[in-house]
Amino acid sequence: GENVEQHPSTLSVQEGDSAVIKCTYSDSASNYFPWYKQELGKGPQLIIDIRSNVGEKKDQRIAVTLNKTAKHFSLHITETQPEDSAVYFCAASGSGSARQLTFGSGTQLTVLP
């Protein structure tokens, strides 16, 4: 089955700096890659996603890049703010469907004021 590895497990940045989280996946048939943000006591919130026919997608301060050849994708957050502090998860849909997601282990992002 699909396996998703996520790095780093913890990341601290100064407010205003950029943050980058990286994930690799194993199933070359995976074609959908969402990113979720989870705050304490809440469920994961979808923040951005990318499909295999696209190399990059941007939404304001958040961007995701996908390298299908290398089987890795990354989340980029620019101009970080304290409210960006949370746990971020990458995920991949295997050859089945996006309704069955395989998640990375998560990255605790802390934005220091």
Added chain:
Amino acid sequence: KAGVTQTPRYLIKTRGQQVTLSCSPISGHRSVSWYQQTPGQGLQFLFEYFSETQRNKGNFPGRFSGRQFSNSRSEMNVSTLELGDSALYLCASSRGQTDPNTEAFFGQGTRLTVV
């Protein structure tokens, strides 16, 4: 538009008991997936229901089961609870149409503690 609603938010059960968790998906969404989240194993897929049928199943024992009703609401049941079943159980809903690449939206989860 209301989001995904999970009830109850918190549960405390004793080993050996059974428990039923409920999930109401976003209006118009027909697919409901369940995940278990623990500090050690992270987020793991349990199963997915669409139009009252289980379409996908993760690698969990038969003590974990679920069902979906005609209004798309879903329940999951865990029988003969073990201490290791303590976790946050999350439900995600999606449109579930022919395009498999539809977004999944999560509820707040049910925090189950087994004592």
